[in-house]
Amino acid sequence: MTGRGPSGTNPTHPGRRPAAVLPEGPTGAARSLERLADVLLRTVAPLLLALASGGLIVFALGADPFAFYSDVLRLGTSGSGSQQTLTAMAPLLLVALGLIVAFRAQLWNLGYGGSYLLSAAVVAGSAPDAFAVLPYPIALLALFVAAVAIGALLGLVPALLKAYKGTNEVITSLMMSFIAMGIANLLIRGVFKDPGVSVPQTRVLDLGLMLPYLPGTRVHIGVLLALGVMIVAHFVLTKSAFGLKIDVIGANPAAATHAGIDVKRMILVVFTLSSALIALAALVDMLGLWGYSRAEWNPGYGDKILPFVFLARLSPLGAIPLVGLYSVLATGGTIAAQRAGLSVDLLSVIVALVLFFMVAIEFLGTRVNLGRSYLGRGRFGRRARGGAE
């Protein structure tokens, strides 16, 4: 077929003046209705379908799905549960943002596991010494620089290969991830190992040295940091020339080169930024929640948050409530599953179901017109619609 869509989409009218320049199509109200329907179909529907089929599985395992879900909701949102949920959100938000930055440029950074774990190992392993010899803010800054540098370096290798050799970044970032995980384990078993305990883990950071709590809560300030970074990133990605360039590269790299955008440089910047954000998640998680890291340990944040990143259509603001939802499910679900006598792995099943229904809707969407794809145009393509003045 020639290009996209039928050439009949824009019938030409010989002899007439060019069509009116001002938007004629749907009015503002109709358009926002359309957008709402789109969100319902593409974002809410897969979630509901996943929760419903998750409920069926709970039922099949002999538990009451309604009791289970109300337990999840209650345990995840009330009292200490809500504080745990917020704490869990901190690293998840930053990992989500790291993925969003890369995915918007259609660079598939799958090295999130290694970036997180190596950064976590180095931060947890060196934090006790850093805080011992340096004043607190300087030590914090040093750890921050170390974490970001580790992430950036891990991202730089697949980025260089992609930019200059055209290597598929899915493979290289995944391979880098395995290397980084291996190094993390070596470090924790070697130089960072706590000699006082028999299991291979780093020394546990003194509670007083961890990130402070928000007043009156047991939620560390990393959550605020993550939310702040998320909001700033949202505006940079959707409102700035830099964000637009990322979208151009994602939508059409050949056009980007043609338009004079330095695609190679952008690949390097975007990829290192993505990995650095994920490494930052590890810093926040180590200093805010865990205080130590253990060999062969992997919270698997990236794998779990990945479907939600697409559900949010790669919008940082859109990702916040979805990350919140997942955190509720994770915090409340763990205890609720134990209470109902179910395996905690049920949660992974529900996440997988979200991904499954999302793909199903995307597949249907290519057959019948179901509005925009999860991977459609960037925010710019959509935002620019509204603004005729």
Next chain:
Amino acid sequence: MRDPAPTLRVRGVTKRFGAVVANDDVSFEAWPGEVHCLLGENGAGKSTLISMLAGLRLPDHGTLEIDGESRELASPAVSLAQGIGIVYQHSALIPTMTVIDNLVLAQAGFWLDNAKARGHLAELNDLLGTEIDPRALVGELGLGQQQQLEIARAMWAAPKLLVLDEPTSMLSRQGIEDLMLSIRRLTAHGVAVLLVTHKLDEAIALGDRVTVLREGRVVRRFRADELKRDGEDHGAALILDAMFGGAEMRPRMPTAEHRPESRGIDGAVLDALVIEGVSTARGSEGTPLEQVSLHLRRGEILGVAGIDGHGQRHLAEVIAGQRAPTEGSILFEGRDITAANVRARQRLGIRYVTDDRLREGVVGSFTVALNLLLKRIGERPFWRFGRMDRSKVLAHAEQLIEQYGIRASSPDVSAGTLSGGNIQKILIARELTDDPNVVVFNKPSYGLDVRTARLVHEQILRVADSGGSVLLISTDLDELVGLANRTVVLARGRIVARIENDGDRVRERLGEAIVGSASR
């Protein structure tokens, strides 16, 4: 005499996309052993019709009958099984694979039988009168041969109806002649051919019947004898009438005063652009340049002729700054700009209207407004401190939409939904704004209908008339003869001939230079 039923009967077919009626009650028939030409400008509804024949879309109303029986072509597999073979306008071949690999791809069954496929290809070579080598890499074939391979592939399952969508848009004259021969051999074997085109001469030369589409409707039907009775010019006039309505709407053909020799160029003026001994690296895409030197004077249109794929793309990209030369230098008004990047050259007024409109020229999912500013992202006054000024962006877009007659319902529609001609207008509007000094046009009218092509030619002349310089890369000799002051011929990345447009058998001399260089 004739079979009782036509191979294909399209009966009252209507297809809508939202409010747009792409095909409105279209009816026609394709008979065995005949060439049926479907003629219409861009946006007339030809592609939609093909997509229904291919089983990619179903008509809203009306029926498609194969050999007299109404069929629902619900999928490409059904279409194939019903004996419809289709050659699309854009290549569907995989360039990194061999001819035979590309052919067995379409084959059914689990095991690939290369030996049998080679035998079948040999039969098809006989049928089409071609010499396609099964072991050749597709990417190394010339465009004409790739086209032959596409036809062989479409003929693989011995279809009753062969649909050709704009098959000549990329071909050299020789390629077109070979194609015409192949088509005649097919019809001699009783195959019905549906030739979709916007080129009048092809329709007149090949069509046993010609159906003219306009705005999705059939506006005229001709038989070959009606068109040929009073000479080809008269036939062309009849078709133009049908395609464009009244005579006042008919595209103008290049006239004498537009001829470069009458425009007069001051030979003493400075060279705007000088290219000295430029070579490029052998890469995955396109033929590299070898020691290319040329100079482009102010106000001049310099043509670059040659068979497609002989270094044209590298030449354009080297000038635009998208590709770094391995040796040689590029001077703009005496200044060495070899190291300058795309943005810097853009600011100097060096512009490039790419031939790869859809893949490189626009971001299809972005709005028309943003595509018009694609090369100026982040620049004032449209961006301030990294933030886009939406009202300025829209005002800029509205002005260009008006000035260049881009048919977009608003600056906010995505560029990918526009027709090829309108996308070309976007590119031209973008490249010609803000003092263009040197503009490279790469195959600017390829794939466009006559009227849009004419608009493009007027823009090219306007650049030259206002003192700018144009490098016009084209495979269309008439375009070069009509517009260029001089033409160089590119073959295998080298300049093999330089021909002044002095009115003395220029077209023939160009043709000889191209053919001579190709056979060497």
